[in-house]
Amino acid sequence: MKAIVISVGDELLTGRTLNTNLKTIAEFLGRYGIEILRDCTVRDNQEEIVKSIKEALKDADVVIVTGGLGITVDDVTREAVAKGAGVKLIFDEKLYKEIEKKMIERGVNITEIHKNYGLVPKGFELIKNDFGLAPGYWGNLNGKILFVLPGPPHELRNVLENAAEKFSNLSPVNILVKTVKTFGLKESDIVEILKDDIKFLTPIGFYPIVPGMVDLKLTLKGEDTEKLQEEMKKKIDILKERLGDAIYGYDGDTLQSVIGKMLREKGLTIATSESCTGGLVANLITDVPGSSDYFKGGVVSYWNEVKHNVLGVSEVILRHFGAVSEPVAIMMAEGVRNLLNTDVGLSTTGIAGPTGGTPEKPVGLVYMGVSIRGNTTVIERIFKGDRLMVKKQAALTVLNLVRLKLEEI
Amino acid sequence: MKAIVISVGDELLTGRTLNTNLKTIAEFLGRYGIEILRDCTVRDNQEEIVKSIKEALKDADVVIVTGGLGITVDDVTREAVAKGAGVKLIFDEKLYKEIEKKMIERGVNITEIHKNYGLVPKGFELIKNDFGLAPGYWGNLNGKILFVLPGPPHELRNVLENAAEKFSNLSPVNILVKTVKTFGLKESDIVEILKDDIKFLTPIGFYPIVPGMVDLKLTLKGEDTEKLQEEMKKKIDILKERLGDAIYGYDGDTLQSVIGKMLREKGLTIATSESCTGGLVANLITDVPGSSDYFKGGVVSYWNEVKHNVLGVSEVILRHFGAVSEPVAIMMAEGVRNLLNTDVGLSTTGIAGPTGGTPEKPVGLVYMGVSIRGNTTVIERIFKGDRLMVKKQAALTVLNLVRLKLEEI
Numbered sequence: 001m002k003a004i005v006i007s008v009g010d011e012l013l014t015g016r017t018l019n020t021n022l023k024t025i026a027e028f029l030g031r032y033g034i035e036i037l038r039d040c041t042v043r044d045n046q047e048e049i050v051k052s053i054k055e056a057l058k059d060a061d062v063v064i065v066t067g068g069l070g071i072t073v074d075d076v077t078r079e080a081v082a083k084g085a086g087v088k089l090i091f092d093e094k095l096y097k098e099i100e101k102k103m104i105e106r107g108v109n110i111t112e113i114h115k116n117y118g119l120v121p122k123g124f125e126l127i128k129n130d131f132g133l134a135p136g137y138w139g140n141l142n143g144k145i146l147f148v149l150p151g152p153p154h155e156l157r158n159v160l161e162n163a164a165e166k167f168s169n170l171s172p173v174n175i176l177v178k179t180v181k182t183f184g185l186k187e188s189d190i191v192e193i194l195k196d197d198i199k200f201l202t203p204i205g206f207y208p209i210v211p212g213m214v215d216l217k218l219t220l221k222g223e224d225t226e227k228l229q230e231e232m233k234k235k236i237d238i239l240k241e242r243l244g245d246a247i248y249g250y251d252g253d254t255l256q257s258v259i260g261k262m263l264r265e266k267g268l269t270i271a272t273s274e275s276c277t278g279g280l281v282a283n284l285i286t287d288v289p290g291s292s293d294y295f296k297g298g299v300v301s302y303w304n305e306v307k308h309n310v311l312g313v314s315e316v317i318l319r320h321f322g323a324v325s326e327p328v329a330i331m332m333a334e335g336v337r338n339l340l341n342t343d344v345g346l347s348t349t350g351i352a353g354p355t356g357g358t359p360e361k362p363v364g365l366v367y368m369g370v371s372i373r374g375n376t377t378v379i380e381r382i383f384k385g386d387r388l389m390v391k392k393q394a395a396l397t398v399l400n401l402v403r404l405k406l407e408e409i
Numbered sequence: 410m411k412a413i414v415i416s417v418g419d420e421l422l423t424g425r426t427l428n429t430n431l432k433t434i435a436e437f438l439g440r441y442g443i444e445i446l447r448d449c450t451v452r453d454n455q456e457e458i459v460k461s462i463k464e465a466l467k468d469a470d471v472v473i474v475t476g477g478l479g480i481t482v483d484d485v486t487r488e489a490v491a492k493g494a495g496v497k498l499i500f501d502e503k504l505y506k507e508i509e510k511k512m513i514e515r516g517v518n519i520t521e522i523h524k525n526y527g528l529v530p531k532g533f534e535l536i537k538n539d540f541g542l543a544p545g546y547w548g549n550l551n552g553k554i555l556f557v558l559p560g561p562p563h564e565l566r567n568v569l570e571n572a573a574e575k576f577s578n579l580s581p582v583n584i585l586v587k588t589v590k591t592f593g594l595k596e597s598d599i600v601e602i603l604k605d606d607i608k609f610l611t612p613i614g615f616y617p618i619v620p621g622m623v624d625l626k627l628t629l630k631g632e633d634t635e636k637l638q639e640e641m642k643k644k645i646d647i648l649k650e651r652l653g654d655a656i657y658g659y660d661g662d663t664l665q666s667v668i669g670k671m672l673r674e675k676g677l678t679i680a681t682s683e684s685c686t687g688g689l690v691a692n693l694i695t696d697v698p699g700s701s702d703y704f705k706g707g708v709v710s711y712w713n714e715v716k717h718n719v720l721g722v723s724e725v726i727l728r729h730f731g732a733v734s735e736p737v738a739i740m741m742a743e744g745v746r747n748l749l750n751t752d753v754g755l756s757t758t759g760i761a762g763p764t765g766g767t768p769e770k771p772v773g774l775v776y777m778g779v780s781i782r783g784n785t786t787v788i789e790r791i792f793k794g795d796r797l798m799v800k801k802q803a804a805l806t807v808l809n810l811v812r813l814k815l816e817e818i
Contacts, residue, residue, distance in 0.1 A: 013448065023424050023428075030423065030424055037452070038449060040448070041450070278692055279709070280695075283686075286687025296712045296714065297719070300706045301706045302701050302706040303706055309749075340718075
């Protein structure tokens with residue numbers, strides 16, 4: 001099955017808004033094996049929308065129109081859809097009453113123009129929008145599907161999910177998708193490692209997130225769900241065998257959520273001491289709901305004075321080896337573990353740039369340490385990229401080091 | 410002048426890659442008063458690209474094609490552009506030699522297929538790409554401009570900038586754009602405050618970033634640059650008069666860069682103590698190059714034990730008022746200022762959610778404090794949104810509080 005997406009909105013063409021909806025729709029349709037032929041992003045102009053819908057209905061089985069379902073003068077999608085589909089707009093009293101109730105709850109000053117929310121292209125079915133006022137519209141035009149979605153990203157995601165069953169009915173086959181998440185190998189390394197298995201694993205997609213962090217997406221299609229799951233298990237077993245502990249999780253997992261789960265299961269607490277990452281590691285850890293169960297806190301020790309006074313890093317060591325060094329990374333990780341009385345302490349110290357590099361210690365050089373009870377490990381890396389990329393890679397690398405060390409105990 | 414953008418790449422239609430290039434191009438063209446009529450995102454399919462180019466050349470003055478300029482079998486844009494423009498591809502020996510040099514530096518294993526980098530649509534001019542191998546191509550087809558750009562976002566930005574003079578020559582008028590950045594007012598508040606000036610200020614765009622953070626974009630067109638600058642100054646003076654200290658900066662400024670500049674100018678140092686923001690404030694501050702000049706460090710005190718043991722928050726106060734309270738915010742800000750011996754200390758303590766809320770202290774409640782020398786201020790807010798949105802709003806609000814307090818001294 002083929003789909004065409006029509007994204008409506010001046011704001012997408014003036015640089016005001018980044019269109020994230022196309023990616024959301026593509027991922028969603030991928031679940032049902034529906035491919036997108038093209039996307040047309042057009043202005044809030046009725047004629048242009050109508051023209052795009054008519055053309056799309058010729059070329060695709062499914063046409064998805066997003067945006068422009070509000071009730072200001074700019075919002076012309078509802079009318080354009082009716083024209084494009086060759087049907088009239090009719091006023092749905094029941095729908096309007098529901099929306100009116102929502103508007104009253106929100107304290108909207110209701111005027112005559114708000115009645116436009118009740119207009120529905122004739123013969124179209126409504127798809128619930130749990131987060132906004134305008135619902136989605138689903139029309140079957142002689143076997144071609146015309147599906148209309150609100151533009152705000154969280155409303156669009158909700159209406160898509162509410163239409164999941166309809167899409168599932170469209171497609172005669174089941175699609176099973178699993179993402180295997182890896183850290184520590186380059187895309188080219190993984191391709192090399194898997195070269196003898198690639199035929200068995202295909203279709204497999206490689207998605208590098210940052211250097212050394214690659215998602216592998218496995219897709220299976222078929223009629224028998226049980227069989228698909230069996231086959232998926234076999235493929236994942238192969239990946240586990242080949243890639244070992246480079247695999248840190250699946251689907252929605254992040255390094256910080258995986259570590260969180262391990263710490264909770266083992267009943268351990270953690271603390272961070274950061275120099276070059278400047279708080280990013282703590283920020284990632286605390287992005288996870290419930291992280292206060294195992295994350296006690298951390299110290300950002302940007303100045304040497306703070307490394308010494310707060311974390312207890314020796315002044316002699318700082319002077320002799322410099323702040324960006326293995327012994328300092330060790331003392332920071334151990335220091336914060338002692339200071340906050342946790343089971344695990346981690347540390348980062350490096351040169352994020354753009355200035356501060358020397359021939360011996362270039363921009364991008366970072367030492368990352370993990371201290372678990374009596375045992376401290378430090379690794380050295382030279383990351384490429386700008387200041388923010390160095391911070392990000394260092395933060396992810398130290399989180400991955402924590403994961404590997406937690407796996408050992 | 411009207412433009413049409415053609416974005417090429419399977420990855421944009423499978424959900425693998427978010428298309429950020431359209432926004433970049435739209436912002437760039439806005440500088441020259443060129444509007445985008447539509448964007449077509451198409452697959453790496455020669456026929457479809459050719460068709461899109463031909464249609465676009467009918468409807469627009471400028472056609473911009475991005476992506477698919479590599480040399481794998483998927484990359485068919487170069488050939489499609491030639492066909493769409495009705496010209497041949499010719500081999501440019503000089504161009505190829507330059508690219509060959511870059512490839513050798515990068516250690517590329519050069520094969521026959523790499524020669525494709527030397528192919529240029531006949532009559533097209535090259536636009537330099539400082540970051541990648543494939544240059545941009547600029548063709549004038551009987552007065553219509555066909556401009557071809559590489560797809561990787563940083564390369565695209567670079568090639569666009571390298572074509573700035575050409576765009577400037579296209580447009581008979583000069584465009585002056587200035588963004589005025591505000592914090593603390595809702596979009597609707599600003600519209601109300603400016604209602605008597607809106608005619609004079611138009612064209613003005615309102616771009617809400619997060620709730621309470623709004624960018625105002627002023628655009629002026631004309632032939633006389635000096636006159637434009639005078640007029641812009643008048644408009645900005647009106648905004649300054651009406652919006653006062655809600656304006657925190659202009660164009661590329663961020664709250665953290667503005668604070669950094671103020672601290673450096675005043676010769677002051679700062680430290681952070683964070684509970685609910687979990688390191689985000691320190692992370693934002695250290696995103697600014699050179700922030701080690703004034704940022705000594707910080708403490709993330711997620712557990713009460715850390716608030717007490719490290720920052721010296723009184724156990725009695727913690728027990729009596731709870732961690733999410735005004736007195737704790739005060740003691741955290743003052744505590745970190747003392748601990749790290751800085752001029753300024755800031756603090757956040759609140760409930761980021763999704764759990765942990767009570768009827769008295771709901772999710773989203775945050776106290777934010779700033780202590781400058783002997784003077785400490787705390788504000789209370791209830792933020793809406795999910796965990797990450799609460800963290801973000803709290804972090805930005807405390808940075809803004811620091812700015813306002815620094816302005817007073």
